[in-house]
Amino acid sequence: MSPSRGLLRLTRFTRTYSTTTTTPPPSKTPIELLRVSPHRLHIYRSTSTNPFFNLSAEDYLLRHSPPTSTILFTYTNSPSIVIGRNQNIWSEVNIPLLNSKNHHHQHKKNEENGDKINLVRRRSGGGTVYHDLGNLCWSVIMPRKAFDRDFNAHVVVKALHALGVSTATINDRHDIILRQQHPKNRKFKDLKVSGSAYKIIRERAYHHATLLLNSKLEDIRGLLRSPLKEFITTKGVESVRSEVSNIGVDKEELVEKIEEEFLKANGLEDGEVVSRVTLEEEETVKAREYIREGMMELQSQKWLYSQTPEFTLNIPPQTPLPEITGLPGVTPSLPEHSKFTILSTTSLLQNIQISTSPDPDYAFLQSQESHIRLLKSPFRGSDIKRGLDVINSIPEDDVLKKEVGRWLEVAVGEWGGIEAFDRWKNEDGGMSMRLRAVEREREREDEKERIMKTKEGKVARLVVSYHADRKPAGTSSHDQEG
Amino acid sequence: MASTLRLVSRALPRASGSLCRAVAPAPVRVLGTPLSRRQFSQTAAQCEIIKRYTQDHEWISYDTETNIGTVGITEYAQEKLGEVVFIELPEIDSTVEADDSIGAVESVKSASDIMSPVTGDIIEVNEELNTKPKLVNEDAEGETGWIVKIAVHEGEVERLKEELMDDAAYESYTHE
Numbered sequence: 001m002s003p004s005r006g007l008l009r010l011t012r013f014t015r016t017y018s019t020t021t022t023t024p025p026p027s028k029t030p031i032e033l034l035r036v037s038p039h040r041l042h043i044y045r046s047t048s049t050n051p052f053f054n055l056s057a058e059d060y061l062l063r064h065s066p067p068t069s070t071i072l073f074t075y076t077n078s079p080s081i082v083i084g085r086n087q088n089i090w091s092e093v094n095i096p097l098l099n100s101k102n103h104h105h106q107h108k109k110n111e112e113n114g115d116k117i118n119l120v121r122r123r124s125g126g127g128t129v130y131h132d133l134g135n136l137c138w139s140v141i142m143p144r145k146a147f148d149r150d151f152n153a154h155v156v157v158k159a160l161h162a163l164g165v166s167t168a169t170i171n172d173r174h175d176i177i178l179r180q181q182h183p184k185n186r187k188f189k190d191l192k193v194s195g196s197a198y199k200i201i202r203e204r205a206y207h208h209a210t211l212l213l214n215s216k217l218e219d220i221r222g223l224l225r226s227p228l229k230e231f232i233t234t235k236g237v238e239s240v241r242s243e244v245s246n247i248g249v250d251k252e253e254l255v256e257k258i259e260e261e262f263l264k265a266n267g268l269e270d271g272e273v274v275s276r277v278t279l280e281e282e283e284t285v286k287a288r289e290y291i292r293e294g295m296m297e298l299q300s301q302k303w304l305y306s307q308t309p310e311f312t313l314n315i316p317p318q319t320p321l322p323e324i325t326g327l328p329g330v331t332p333s334l335p336e337h338s339k340f341t342i343l344s345t346t347s348l349l350q351n352i353q354i355s356t357s358p359d360p361d362y363a364f365l366q367s368q369e370s371h372i373r374l375l376k377s378p379f380r381g382s383d384i385k386r387g388l389d390v391i392n393s394i395p396e397d398d399v400l401k402k403e404v405g406r407w408l409e410v411a412v413g414e415w416g417g418i419e420a421f422d423r424w425k426n427e428d429g430g431m432s433m434r435l436r437a438v439e440r441e442r443e444r445e446d447e448k449e450r451i452m453k454t455k456e457g458k459v460a461r462l463v464v465s466y467h468a469d470r471k472p473a474g475t476s477s478h479d480q481e482g
Numbered sequence: 483m484a485s486t487l488r489l490v491s492r493a494l495p496r497a498s499g500s501l502c503r504a505v506a507p508a509p510v511r512v513l514g515t516p517l518s519r520r521q522f523s524q525t526a527a528q529c530e531i532i533k534r535y536t537q538d539h540e541w542i543s544y545d546t547e548t549n550i551g552t553v554g555i556t557e558y559a560q561e562k563l564g565e566v567v568f569i570e571l572p573e574i575d576s577t578v579e580a581d582d583s584i585g586a587v588e589s590v591k592s593a594s595d596i597m598s599p600v601t602g603d604i605i606e607v608n609e610e611l612n613t614k615p616k617l618v619n620e621d622a623e624g625e626t627g628w629i630v631k632i633a634v635h636e637g638e639v640e641r642l643k644e645e646l647m648d649d650a651a652y653e654s655y656t657h658e
Binding site: 085086123124127196200202237 | 537538562563568570586589592593594595597612
């Protein structure tokens, strides 16, 4: 064990501890101990504020922890808008405002709060939330059989009660709220302080949630109000808007309390050893290709944009478009008789009907041309603008080509993230871990089958099962991870 | 792959009738599948439907004649997940390995993966679920709540029969 790295510290809640615990070689980073850990309860903390790292480390813990273990993982992210897995960026997020804020941040990088606001799509379900350094993320990874939407929220509520936040309770949307009663009219008012989401896989599940401690709530203002929302009809999941509040307790103190309540709620026995691990981004990323690939995937355009469920953008005639950041005073509306409908699947335009002419025959022609010009374009500001510009049957001075095109360009915005991401390739262009695993599995199956067919089936079978547990020759050390 | 040929040859005798003969004769069904997929079963009157379950709570109902497996999530799973609000469906014509993720179900803020019970090609997805995801709650294992249809690769049939759970095994698995 390497105490300087703070790994596997024994819990202060245990009075005695077993001396038979195996001591891992000093070269191991904490994350590498996960698989071999004999313990039932684990407490992980991350020192990183990178949302892509923290979410990918969480995903690693979900998929690679021993099946009966229960893990509490706490982390804090730098400013980020985090949307749910099946949400639409353009109806949830005010892209022009986000872009303008990030543009300003570029020019005051080293000042306080000069961090870029990340746009993140997480792997779990639910709605959009805002994270910053005043927000604590907590996550409990557990066996699927133990999955319950409220159990762990109760653990956190107990910790809050212990710190004197007596109004904390859970509502029917499984969120933690502060329930306040008006002194005069005795009416209750709920303020949301924590939003939950869940992910379920084969034998494991997690419940993760935000907890607003002292977030800069004024920074969120407007960011989660999209100018496009009223024009978008989307499949998938729409956020439920709630009034939010900070709790105002000390983060360090709360984390300790939550950890204490977590151990109590999970029936920590006398003498039971708890594994306590602190994850550092640099060494963890170095040790785990799975986490590196997860971070790449989360930042890929394929995940951020193409994962968007099917939606329709429909701008009715004579409806002024709202003013957006960057285009002061521009609130154009389409003329009477015009039509503007775009269907997008995987963020590619599929069915386009745009016309401005009052003459039905000519409008039909415009509509047909718009479809041809824009079909398969990405749902991206510059592409939509360019597509509209080249529709010959719409006059150059038409409001659609001039103001509306420009408005859409800014409102939809450009795509961030990593353009090319191939889940079957690794950083160096070789086979990714995922692909290597598939290939290995195939080889193993082929080998098994070949040996089964030989006459010495019985002996051969033993040989196969012996080799199956061992590292195949010629593969790199990465192949053994996870 | 070299193994494909071997798998095909292994699958041939089985597909050509041993399963089908066990079932009482019934009228021939009109099939929408290409000839190549049914050429081995032309002689049989009707084939068996084999229903199996995975540990991830998917069901697969495999038609030995058409070689097509219909996949969905189980009644037990839908009840645990609660109201389904969205289903991510895979692309048609994609090839999936057994245990590959072929989509996800979102319900009450949780996303749960749907895994393919077998290796095969996705030939159809239930488009109805795009507009009515709740069909999965209402009819998880019935006519309307299925999620994808997979043309099961040859050689997978035995694995499906032997390794996945039948009704009784799944029943006891969920009541463990």
